Amino acid sequence: MMKEQVIVDIKVPNQTRYLSLIGRIGEDITCILDAFTGDREFLAYQLNLALTEASTNAMEHANSSDPEKFVRVCIRTTDDYIKAEVFDQGQGFDINSLPLPGVDALSDRGRGLLLIRAYMDSVSYQRTSTGNVLLMIKHLK
């Protein structure tokens, strides 16, 4: 099995002005996936969206928009998958307490996570020693 390679490991201030930077990193990751034979443009959009949504959740909810905190984004790849982790320094939230998708299209609650789950193959949220991590995996084959 190919060993995971760390492609990106960055820390940005807990401010939404950095979302564009994170999103574009997700898009540009697709350029270095030599073994990927699928729709790169769509994959780029999916990664941009998932990382943007996850980072927004970290900034505004988990980190409570505290400008003193940071969000860390770590992206690893193999030929078979991309693993993206978004770390926050907050108290966290219960990922399973959000409304079921599609119950109320006009409700703002849960829409970001619904989109992450639509575009990523695996999503989990776990405690760490310093906060929490949203782990997302996208299969490439």
Add this chain to the structure above:
Amino acid sequence: MNLETDENGPATVLRVQETRIDAHSAPDLKVAIAGLVAARRNVLIDLSRVEFMDSSGLSALISGLKAANALGGSVKLSGLRPHVKSMFELTRLHRVFEIFAEADEAARSFNEVKGAP
């Protein structure tokens, strides 16, 4: 946020001149839509320049639609790019908004009376 407005018949057209809408820019969009809705009730939002939108962008649009409906008006959308449009379908918002390919077609629709032959 780079926005342009003009009038097209019964509707005010808001052209979003940004390629990306996320949680950083969505609040400005929400405020702009609210202002137009309060003034004119019927607003067409043209998104043909928008290459990326996240859930905060969707929320800003929904907020405008709710405000317009409360005043007896509407917010309609035009020019959605394929990936942006797919997000409306994933979130079932394509059944909530009237979505048009072109702004002119959308603007004319504000004149149509429902149920008329």
